[in-house]
Amino acid sequence: MRNNGKVLARTSVAVGASVVLAATTVSTAQAAARDGHCDAGEFCLYWGNERTESLSDFTGSISNYGDSQPTCYEFKxxxxxxxxCVKNNAISAWNRTKYKVTVYYNxxxxxxxxxxxPGTWGNFVPELLNNNASHLFRSL
Structure with a gap:
């Protein structure tokens, strides 16, 4: 009996630690996504030149930034x-992901x-300057 109690206690501690770790991981991931900070693993669009002014951070592809509130992606x-709203208002970008990210006019x-x-940043080419509506993450 005593041996079974030790195994159960160790299992309970291991399961409890896993639950705490999982909860911590989820809350950290949620805090990093769309929080107005350009963290590692994110693609960021900036309202200003040279990565200045307000930004909008993304962890995946967006096929349409949206035209107006409350349904658009906004600078945070x-x-x-x-x-x-980000659509047609971004001037520069920074790719902090491991993917290549393409920004599109439409x-x-x-x-x-x-x-x-990955790791590059800069202002948009004239055709996309304040004329951008989607971006796509792609493998290298």
């Missing part, structure tokens, strides 16, 4: 542009495009 970070991944490779 501090600075000019905060709470403005919704649905169409029209003029510009690709950011």
């Amino acid at each position: 970070g501090a600075g000019r542009g905060i709470n403005t 919704s649905g991944y169409g029209g003029a495009e510009m690709t950011y490779y």
Whole structure:
């Protein structure tokens, strides 16, 4: 009996630790996604030149940024542009993911495009400057 009690106690501790770890992982992931900070693993669009002003951070592809509140993706970070819809208002981007990310002129991944490779950043080409509606994550 005593031996079974020790095994059960160890199992309970291991299960309890797993639950705590899982809960911590989920809350950390939720805190990092769409929080107005450009964290590792995110693709970020900026309202201003050279990664300045308010930003909007993403962890996946978006086929349509949306035209108006309350259904659009907005700039969340501090600075000019905060709470403005991203669509047709972004000027620069930073790719902090392990994917190549292509920004498109049109919704649905169409029209003029510009690709950011992992770790790169910069202002949009003239065709996309304040004319951007979607982005697509793709494997290298």
